[in-house]
Amino acid sequence: xxxxxxxxxxxxxxxxxxxxxxxxxxxxxxxxxxxxxxxxxxxxxxxxxxxxxxxxxxxxxxxxxxxxxxxxxxxxxxxxxxxxxxxxxxxxxxxxxxxxxxxxxxxxxxxxxxxxxxxxxxxxxxxxxxxxxxxxxxxxxxxxxxxxxxxxxxxxxxxxxxxxxxxxxxxxxxxxxxxxxxxxxxxxxxxxxxxxxxxxxxxxxxxxxxxxxxxxxxxxxxxxxxxxxxxxxxxxxxxxxxxxxxxxxxxxxxxxxxxxxxxxxxxxxxxxxxxxxxxxxxxxxxxxxxxxxxxxxxxxxxxxxxx
Numbered sequence: 001x002x003x004x005x006x007x008x009x010x011x012x013x014x015x016x017x018x019x020x021x022x023x024x025x026x027x028x029x030x031x032x033x034x035x036x037x038x039x040x041x042x043x044x045x046x047x048x049x050x051x052x053x054x055x056x057x058x059x060x061x062x063x064x065x066x067x068x069x070x071x072x073x074x075x076x077x078x079x080x081x082x083x084x085x086x087x088x089x090x091x092x093x094x095x096x097x098x099x100x101x102x103x104x105x106x107x108x109x110x111x112x113x114x115x116x117x118x119x120x121x122x123x124x125x126x127x128x129x130x131x132x133x134x135x136x137x138x139x140x141x142x143x144x145x146x147x148x149x150x151x152x153x154x155x156x157x158x159x160x161x162x163x164x165x166x167x168x169x170x171x172x173x174x175x176x177x178x179x180x181x182x183x184x185x186x187x188x189x190x191x192x193x194x195x196x197x198x199x200x201x202x203x204x205x206x207x208x209x210x211x212x213x214x215x216x217x218x219x220x221x222x223x224x225x226x227x228x229x230x231x232x233x234x235x236x237x238x239x240x241x242x243x244x245x246x247x248x249x250x251x252x253x254x255x256x257x258x259x260x261x262x263x264x265x266x267x268x269x270x271x272x273x274x275x276x277x278x279x280x281x282x283x284x285x286x287x288x289x290x291x292x293x294x295x296x297x298x299x300x301x302x303x304x305x306x307x
Contacts, residue, residue, distance in 0.1 A: 011243025014243065015252045017236045019253070019255060021224070022105070022229075024229075026104075027260065028225055031267070032093075034268075037217060037218070039090070041210050045218070045221050047190050049222070049230055049231065065180065076189060080168060080171040081189045081192045082196040094160070097260050098270065099279075103158060105257070105287070106254065107139060107165045111165055128289075130286075132286065135283055138281075141282060148275075190230065254287035
């Protein structure tokens, strides 16, 4: 009994750390719009440390990683790598943290289930359908808020964040069917991000501004993005899944927007309107209800569909 309690405590602790890091991810990208650092600067701090760590840990697995079907690797690199990072950063420049934290992780079950149902003919249970409907209502509430408040920039930001969430959904599916471990997937994400940053810098499409930023600001983003998001969160989330199970971990992950909104108020003085709270409530409740996303039978059907 004591062992069971210890396992539960370990899993909850790991999930709490994961939620704090995920919330800090949105705060960090939002802070970039108020600082001299560009999104590319933060991406550099995000991907280089993780590439060094996971590249070294997976050095003996490179041959097996490259043997993975290239469509999986491309979806992983796009859906959670530099393209996703830049898309999310672009969207978060136009919307409050609470909105961004609700839309990207909250709508993930909707996109994943939609891809599974429409592309691979996977059946959706009644509970998941209810949860997905609640998420859709939450999205509609966000759109309605931007329209009645006469803020077209919000609508543009929501569209960008929805695209970021769709990218993450494809990454989720690709990781499940690729056979890669969490560390191998992290290596693909980090190394591909570094390579794309290098290509962007050489072509002149990406510029860096690290030298003009203060050391404290650089240290903050390095700790949040490079150490927290790039290294710690992936390991903690994997630990939470092994201790709590995928369904419970997914349900707890739905509280990311709540925690992010609570942290955004003291950092950016972003108040929560009643409209935002209502939209967040629909998204969070929907994500929890639909937290059975990607069960084992879906993994099997997706593997067959990708062949």
